[in-house]
Amino acid sequence: MQADDQSLVFEALRHSAWLQGYPDDLVHRLVSEGRLVRLNVGEWAQAEGDDRPGLSVVISGLLHSYCAAPGDREVLIGLVGPGSVIGHATRYSGGPRLVTAVCVEPSTFLELSEEALDRIGSQAPHIWQAMAGFAYAHMRSAVRMAAEVISLRPRERIAARLLAFHDHVQSADRHVIKVSQELLGEMMGLTRKTINQHLSNFEAAGLIRLGYGKIELTDVGGLKLIADRVV
């Protein structure tokens, strides 16, 4: 890895939600033990049950993550951006990969093999806590998503999901969500028509502004009220 790549990767990891609270030392070890990988649009960063175990941390780019549902279908579970961790160490989780991630933008990753994780672990045991930590974070969002889909009607669900995206991203223009309505529908089990109907509704109420392939949140508080079924 080039020296400038190294510092770039370091910054990306250092600011990721995952490693907040862990020492610089751990981050440095991750950078030096990891391998930088670039993938183009359409390539799989990982596949269920594939033979490349380990973790990958997204440095730049964007991916869609799919989960296998009964009947050989795949459902879009979420968007994966810089700072997210995907994949898992088979050895420490005991099973095939959960999800499939496909690049929708050219992306770069820091790939950490199981062996690399072992080497890091022998020097900096923090890594195990960190791994348990992101497993929890993933579990948290998965449970929340399940709870949303189960308990909320489509209208509330859409509002809640928009807010989840909003909270998930920490960039400057977090108010603008770049997702097509088609994709939104696929992610929460609704048709584009239904999505469109409710979004138009929200726009008329001044909560959001619709664009081509994007949605701008203009009244986060108002959306919260809807998600909370107050309105």
Added chain:
Amino acid sequence: MQADDQSLVFEALRHSAWLQGYPDDLVHRLVSEGRLVRLNVGEWAQAEGDDRPGLSVVISGLLHSYCAAPGDREVLIGLVGPGSVIGHATRYSGGPRLVTAVCVEPSTFLELSEEALDRIGSQAPHIWQAMAGFAYAHMRSAVRMAAEVISLRPRERIAARLLAFHDHVQSADRHVIKVSQELLGEMMGLTRKTINQHLSNFEAAGLIRLGYGKIELTDVGGLKLIADRVV
């Protein structure tokens, strides 16, 4: 803890899905560092954001686990039986508890405080792998549940959920699921009426047998076909 309790707890942990593949030594440490707790019907084994961090392993009994959804609602997420792990070590997961668990039968737990986990970790680092492991297991089932609810229509969803219960339990009479139709509906976001309709349908097709507060699976393969949308 009494000596006979100790061996009882040891057996429960030793046979739990969680600790399969880990050495007896780790199990022994867990038993000796843990505290045995008994709770009656209606008592909370844990609460979101409560002040008793750590893990609890269910030794005997049955609990319902709830997850907070937007709008101060709680949705029934699943049933928790012997061998399951609930709670989490705040320190290593970085956030409030995810779920609330309420006893529906008198239950016993092995409670492991954060300090106990630390002590175990210093001697047997396996514990961290084990913790990441059950976080993964929980994540897996949560993601799967979300995928089911998103992609399956009610009929398929009910079949898939029945199968999930069936797979989850490893006891002898796993074919008999002891849940009321009311509860089933609550767990997957459907009304009792809808549940009843589809279940009656399944019964007529010879896939299940309905009882009072229980459901017996008589044709697992047939249910799989429905869940997979083949039928």
Added chain:
DNA sequence: CCGAAACTGTCACCGTCGTTACAATCGGCT
């Protein structure tokens, strides 16, 4: 600069699920 591809806005029809309500049945408790 233009054409193809992707995305959004909208329609009518139909099926399914939620709502509300009531009766019948089962199980445990006294």
Added chain:
DNA sequence: AGCCGATTGTAACGACGGTGACAGTTTCGG
């Protein structure tokens, strides 16, 4: 044995989302 609460079977009606289809708009690449 007998009662009461919990659970199940069922009905009519209305609302809402899915289906399939089409036109208009924006984006991007050649």
